[in-house]
Amino acid sequence: MSIIRPFDPTDVLKFNAVNADAWTATYHTGYYASYAAQWPDFCVTVTDTHDDIKAYMISKHEPPPPDTQHHGHLTALSIIPTFRSLGLARTLMTILERLSSPEGVDAWFVDLFVRCNNTRAIEMYEKLGYSVYRRVVDYYHGMEGEGSSRDELDGFDMRKSMPKDTTGKYVRANGRDILVTPDQVWA
Template sequence: MTALREFAFDDLFKFNRILFDPLTEVYTIAFYASRVFEFPMLTEVAVAPNGQVTGFIMGSRVRNKQWGRNGKDSDKMGSHGHVNALSIDNDYRRLGVGTLLMESFRVKLEVKREWYIDLFVRCKNQKAIKLYELLGYTKYSLLRKYYDDDDGYEMRLPLSQDVDGICLKGRKKVIDGFHSAGRELVKVLRTLFVRLRDAILNML
């Protein structure tokens, strides 16, 4: 039987094989470590009876920048839950591990009286999208070029605090602006940096 426990720092060195999945977004060790230290209750691992780590979820609480009309909703919805990463070992998929981790995450945020949970997922990751939809998540917006090789969806799940589904208002079909422009800017700056470095090296 699969058991859940809080993420321990040494778990960072136990889930390399899980991250081999090309649809799993890989972050730096520093990013994972920051989530473990800042939100220990929102980071969990699933462990098989033999002690093997079979999956993990990393989450956080994000401050809402703006909400609603006349500022009233802004006062209510000060923050929301966010799934930074969810990944399951390929050998343990379709066994309910992902559902177990996601439901545990939801319950914790219900206790914290958050209003909703959001996450980002690749458009081509249809299996993950189907799982999220079965858990009640709704596609909120389409983010063009959110990933280097794919568009992304922002998906949201209203929690029991959000009786009227306020978090789903203003759903958009496409968001190009900030996400795609920001990534293109990073690529341009990276190219310029490489050229500058090469020019300096040639002068030495």
């Protein structure tokens, strides 16, 4: 049995087993605490009945409305290997999408970044309706050692339109062919 509860900043002291995965980007403790303080509804932890952490999601909405690109953003979603393929990722993404919907913050889309070589995650997000919006060259620069391949360093910006985006303005079919640099993403 899994229990979904609000993320608590002290969870960072107990989620080493979840973050031991090579695909998980780990941030400093204050980073997680700032998310939990600013976007408490967007940050959740999944535990077992013994309160052992099995998964978590750190997300937010940015920038605040009425900005035309107001969107939900998945920063981190990580699941311990023994709890994968149980539908937890789908459940957590459903929470983020519900919070980003008209009943929530009424965002235009939800986005996330994933390494280009993380095929399992990419396939899962595609099954959930996300598509590649663009490829960010060297998105993960500094997180890999020398000799890393392009697919290890680049990240896909994946998006899913929310009901507000009736024309599909914030998604595109040819996103894998659109190359941008990290500074173009944050401009």
